[in-house]
């Protein structure tokens with residue numbers, strides 16, 4: 114594997130899940146694979162889970178790890194070609210990327226959507242420069258449009274907790290005080306469409322996800338109706354993807370607190386498990402009682418981030 118961005122990059126989901134559960138049984142069995150290999154993890158944005166779980170995954174495989182927080186201690190980077198660099202940015206990404214590539218064997222990058230320009234975000238301008246100029250395999254640690262390590266961990270978690278062969282999985286929008294990117298719901302939709310689940314998306318009108326991710330998934334604007342008979346509720350906020358009105362890209366269109374997942378919502382499900390990628394704003398996205406209930410699996414879901422990252426790094430090491 115040379116790039117990990119989309120569900121198609123992992124190949125067969127059955128094979129990937131078997132590999133994940135094998136690694137979960139003994140996460141140190143491939144320690145020799147990463148000997149004298151270095152993973153460089155580059156963060157343009159904050160992180161708790163991705164930072165820790167990906168470092169742990171690299172250590173599981175016997176790799177060395179370097180973490181760079183671009184905005185804390187590195188030179189400020191210019192990303193646009195042709196700019197006269199007479200401002201506060203001291204280095205251009207076009208030099209920085211191959212230099213970073215020269216110190217490692219595999220690169221992970223986190224770079225969120227800026228919301229300045231929908232086309233730049235959806236063309237993955239930053240990550241594609243890493244793919245093009247680093248000379249190294251690149252895995253996405255949440256980009257402008259995707260968060261595949263999260264979606265893979267979510268799939269592993271659903272596989273572990275499902276009680277029927279084809280569970281009903283509902284992705285629901287929920288309110289948030291800040292405008293958040295669409296990376297998590299995009300990847301979750303992409304991976305659920307590829308998995309053997311009955312997948313439904315519910316959100317207020319105007320929050321339609323990009324067709325390349327939501328595909329032919331059922332979209333229900335009636336949240337309570339969507340929740341009926343659900344086995345998994347996956348809550349997430351996202352800002353307007355700008356599909357129907359590009360001028361609204363990145364905006365907050367609704368603050369309707371009736372979309373906060375509470376006990377009333379969970380009561381119409383089939384005793385559904387509650388999932389969220391974390392970090393989560395309590396009593397905006399989900400009420401205290403729901404996230405603290407026995408049906409909440411947000412902690413094992415986060416723990417599976419180590420497993421998804423170990424599978425991805427293992428695949429990349431095997432392809433070096």
Ligand code: CP
Nearest residue numbers: 160161162163390391
């Ligand atoms: N879910 C997730 O990616 O968490 P962090 O932003 O803390 O890495």
